[in-house]
């Protein structure tokens with residue numbers, strides 16, 4: 001099991017001012033950006049069938065891929081067989097860009113508010129909408145806080161309670177956004193097929209046994225949605241992720257690498273990819 005919190009230990013060091021960053025990326029000048037409502041579209045559906053008393057400790061912690069992604073057997077097969085698409089698979093997208101979630105009863109009010117704040121941030125810049133409860137098919141994300149790090153499954157799994165865990169050290173807006181982007185259907189930025197043009201993976205500095213966390217996917221598996229590589233993506237690892245010796249595991253080849261690992265908020269690229277994935 002990987003202590004995901006350690007993967008984020010450099011986040012404050014590499015965090016950036018969100019407003020400055022958005023300005024820098026001309027977020028507000030985009031003619032394609034939807035003018036989303038700022039209200040909290042968290043509709044309480046009165047989900048009678050939701051498991052409000054779920055005991056997260058009783059759940060078997062899934063084997064994590066790249067530190068914080070829980071993959072279904074089908075997704076694991078997809079990645080290793082290289083015969084099927086990853087996030088290109090439209091079945092992994094939440095229908096109508098409507099994402100349903102529910103809090104495990106153990107999550108305290110202040111942490112729920114942090115999660116909601118993070119979801120409002122996503123809603124502000126994308127067409128995705130979050131609803132507290134279950135959809136008509138009783139499908140939803142179950143937000144838990146067991147002591148096993150920060151992780152999420154990839155995309156929409158059509159299950160009653162696909163787990164998204166926010167354990168100790170995970171209750172920060174950027175980390176919450178990161179995990180929910182996994183749940184929307186995104187892998188890590190530096191895993192994409194053209195990443196070697198932009199970063200060098202320093203294999204000798206990676207903790208033994210965690211080299212797999214730096215695997216990359218083919219363009220048959222992941223889709224960049226026409227968006228250039230983004231060092232500042234909230235889905236990018238920090239430069240010291242899984243370092244065994246305090247030296248960087250990821251080095252940027254071009255300018256902008258100082259923004260790797262930021263966990264303040266979505267970049268323009270992140271939001272664009274979400275909106276293109278969800279056709280809005």
Ligand SMILES: [Zn+2]
Pocket residue numbers: 068069178182188
């Ligand atoms: Zn992740």
